Amino acid sequence: MNKKIDSRNNLVIMIIMIVLSVAFLIPILIVFMNSFKGKLYISDTPFKLPSKTTFVGLNNYIEGIVKIGFFKSFGWSLFITIFSVAAIVFFTSMTGWWLTRVKTKFTTALYYMFAFSMIVPFQMVMFPMVKVSNMLHLDNPFGIIVIYLGFGAGLSVFMFCGFVKSLPIEVEESAMIDGCTPILTFFKVVLPILKPTAITVAILNTMWIWNDYLLPYLLIGNNYKTIPIAIQYLKGGYGAIDMGAMMAMLVLAIIPIIVFYMLCQKHIVKGVISGAVKG
Amino acid sequence: MEKTLKKYFPIFVLPTLIAFTIAFIIPFILGVYLSFCDFNTVTNAKFIGFGNYSKAFSINREFINALWFTIKFTIISVTTINIFAFLLALSLTREIKGTNIFRTIFFMPNLIGGIVLGYIWQLIINGILYKFEVTLTFNAKYGFWGLVALMNWQLIGYMMIIYIAGIQNVPEDLIEAAKIDGATPVQILKKIIIPMVMPSITICLFLTLSNSFKLFDQNLALTAGAPSKKTTMLALDIYNTFYGRSGFEGVGQAKAVIFFILVAAIAITQLVITRKKEVESE
Numbered sequence: 001m002n003k004k005i006d007s008r009n010n011l012v013i014m015i016i017m018i019v020l021s022v023a024f025l026i027p028i029l030i031v032f033m034n035s036f037k038g039k040l041y042i043s044d045t046p047f048k049l050p051s052k053t054t055f056v057g058l059n060n061y062i063e064g065i066v067k068i069g070f071f072k073s074f075g076w077s078l079f080i081t082i083f084s085v086a087a088i089v090f091f092t093s094m095t096g097w098w099l100t101r102v103k104t105k106f107t108t109a110l111y112y113m114f115a116f117s118m119i120v121p122f123q124m125v126m127f128p129m130v131k132v133s134n135m136l137h138l139d140n141p142f143g144i145i146v147i148y149l150g151f152g153a154g155l156s157v158f159m160f161c162g163f164v165k166s167l168p169i170e171v172e173e174s175a176m177i178d179g180c181t182p183i184l185t186f187f188k189v190v191l192p193i194l195k196p197t198a199i200t201v202a203i204l205n206t207m208w209i210w211n212d213y214l215l216p217y218l219l220i221g222n223n224y225k226t227i228p229i230a231i232q233y234l235k236g237g238y239g240a241i242d243m244g245a246m247m248a249m250l251v252l253a254i255i256p257i258i259v260f261y262m263l264c265q266k267h268i269v270k271g272v273i274s275g276a277v278k279g
Numbered sequence: 280m281e282k283t284l285k286k287y288f289p290i291f292v293l294p295t296l297i298a299f300t301i302a303f304i305i306p307f308i309l310g311v312y313l314s315f316c317d318f319n320t321v322t323n324a325k326f327i328g329f330g331n332y333s334k335a336f337s338i339n340r341e342f343i344n345a346l347w348f349t350i351k352f353t354i355i356s357v358t359t360i361n362i363f364a365f366l367l368a369l370s371l372t373r374e375i376k377g378t379n380i381f382r383t384i385f386f387m388p389n390l391i392g393g394i395v396l397g398y399i400w401q402l403i404i405n406g407i408l409y410k411f412e413v414t415l416t417f418n419a420k421y422g423f424w425g426l427v428a429l430m431n432w433q434l435i436g437y438m439m440i441i442y443i444a445g446i447q448n449v450p451e452d453l454i455e456a457a458k459i460d461g462a463t464p465v466q467i468l469k470k471i472i473i474p475m476v477m478p479s480i481t482i483c484l485f486l487t488l489s490n491s492f493k494l495f496d497q498n499l500a501l502t503a504g505a506p507s508k509k510t511t512m513l514a515l516d517i518y519n520t521f522y523g524r525s526g527f528e529g530v531g532q533a534k535a536v537i538f539f540i541l542v543a544a545i546a547i548t549q550l551v552i553t554r555k556k557e558v559e560s561e
Contacts, residue, residue, distance in 0.1 A: 014375045021384040027399050046406035091295045098291035102284050117303050119546040121493050123517045124539040125306035131321040132305055150302025153295050173280050182287045211392025213496045228394040257390045273444055276482055
C-alpha cells in the first residue's frame with residue numbers, strides 16, 4: 001500500500017521536475033533562438049520562433065564578432081584565466097603548506113590576514129588597488145595575474161591550510177630526514193596528496209576569474225577586453241543596443257561555460273560544495 | 280624540520296605575500312585612510328576627518344535608497360532561493376529516475392557570469408512586459424522583481440546541491456525507525472531531516488545573504504540602476520560615486536568602508552553561529 005502511494009508520488013514529482021527543468025532551460029533557449037533573428041524583431045517578439053522574414057542566419061554572429069572582436073576577447077579571457085589560476089594554485093599551495101608547518105607568531109598572524117581578506121568586498125579596495133596597480137605598471141594582461149594571485153590568495157591559502165592540517169607530518173619528516181630538500185619534499189610528497197584540494201581551488205578560481213567583470217574592466221578594460229567586458233561594451237554608452245549582436249554574443253559566451261561544465265561536472269560540483277563549506 | 284623549513288620562506292611564501300601586499304594589504308590600509316581624506320588621485324589626499332562619512336548620507340538620498348533596496352532585495356531573494364532549493368533537494372533525493380540530469384540542469388545557471396545573466400534576463404523580462412507596452416526600466420518594481428527572478432535562477436541549483444549533500448548525510452535507519460513508529464512524512468521532515476541538515480541551512484542562508492548583498496554585475500547589466508537610480512544596489516552606488524563624476528572619490532571610499540563593515544558583520548555573525556553549533560555538537 002505504502003509502496004504504491006510512494007511510487008505514485010514519485011511519478012508526480014518526476015513530472016514536476018521535468019516541467020521545472022524545461023523552465024530552467026528556457027531562458028537560454030530563447031536567447032539562442034533570438035540570435036538567429038533580425039535585430040529589429042527581437043525586442044518585440046522574443047518568444048516567437050524565427051520565421052522567413054525574421055530569420056537572418058549567422059548575420060548576428062558575424063556582426064557581433066566583428067563589433068567586439070570576440071575571438072580576441074576570448075583569447076584574453078582564456079590567457080588571463082589559465083595563467084592566473086595556475087599561479088594561484090602553484091604559489092598558494094606552497095604558502096599554505098609552509099604556513100601550517102612552521103608555527104610562529106608571524107605565521108599565525110599571516111594566516112589570519114589571509115582569512116580576513118576573504119570577508120572584504122572588492123569595492124572596499126577597488127579604487128586604491130587600481131591606483132597602486134597603475135603606479136606599478138600592472139595594468140596589462142600580465143600584471144593582472146599578480147593582482148589575481150594577491151586578491152585570490154585569501155580563500156586559496158585558507159583552503160590549502162585546512163587540508164594540510166589534516167595530513168600526518170611523519171611522511172614529510174621522513175622524506176626530509178632521507179635528505180630531501182623542502183622544495184623536493186613539497187613537490188614529490190606533499191603536492192600529490194594535495195591534488196583534490198588543488199582541483200577545488202582551481203575550479204573555484206576559474207569560475208571567479210572567467211566571469212569577473214569589474215576588476216579587469218577597471219584595470220585593463222580600455223585596451224584588453226575580456227568576454228564580460230566585451231559584452232558590457234556592446235551595450236554602449238547611450239542609445240539602443242544592437243539586440244541581434246547581443247544575442248549572438250551571449251550564446252558565444254555561454255558555450256565555453258557549458259563545455260567546461262560537461263567536461264568536469266563532477267569536479268565542479270565537488271569543488272563548489274567544499275568551497276561553500278570552508279568559505 | 281621546522282628549522283630547515285623556516286629558511287625557505289622566500290621561496291614558499293614571498294611570491295604570494297608580495298602579490299597579497301600589492302593587491303590587498305596596501306589597498307585596504309590606503310582605503311581606510313583615504314575614507315578620511317579629500318582626494319582625486321591617491322597622491323593629493325588631504326585629511327579631513329569624518330566629513331566623507333557624513334556626506335555619504337547627507338549630499339543626497341542615493342546611498343540610503345541603495346541600502347534599503349539592497350536590504351529588501353536580500354530578504355526576498357534569500358527566502359525564496361532557500362525555500363525553492365530545499366524543496367528541489369527534497370524531491371531529488373527520492374528514488375526517481377534521472378535525478379542526475381535534473382541536478383545538472385538546475386545547477387548550470389550558476390556557472391554563467393553576472394553580466395551575461397543580466398542581459399539574458401533583460402530580454403526575457405522585456406519580452407513579457409512588451410505585452411503590457413512597458414519596459415523593464417519603466418518602474419523600479421520591475422527591476423526589483425527582475426533581479427529576484429534572476430538571482431533565483433542563478434542560485435537555486437547551487438543551494439540545492441548543498442542541501443542534497445546535507446540530506447544524504449541523514450542516516451537512513453533513523454528515518455526507517457521513525458516510519459515504523461508511525462511518524463508521518465511531515466513529522467519526519469520537521470523532527471528529523473530539518474534538524475539534521477541545520478549546518479547546510481546555515482551555510483546556504485549566509486551564502487545567499489552575502490551573494491545578494493554584494494551583488495554588482497547582475498545589477499549593472501539588468502537595469503544599471505534605471506529608472507533614475509531607483510534600482511541601484513549598494514555596490515553599484517559605490518561604483519557610481521567613485522567613477523560617476525570627479526570630486527566624490529572620498530565619499531565613495533567612505534561608502535565602501537561602511538559597505539565593508541556591513542559585509543564583515545554578516546560574515547562574523549555566521550562564524551559565531553557556526554562555532555556555537557560546533558561546540559554544542561561536541
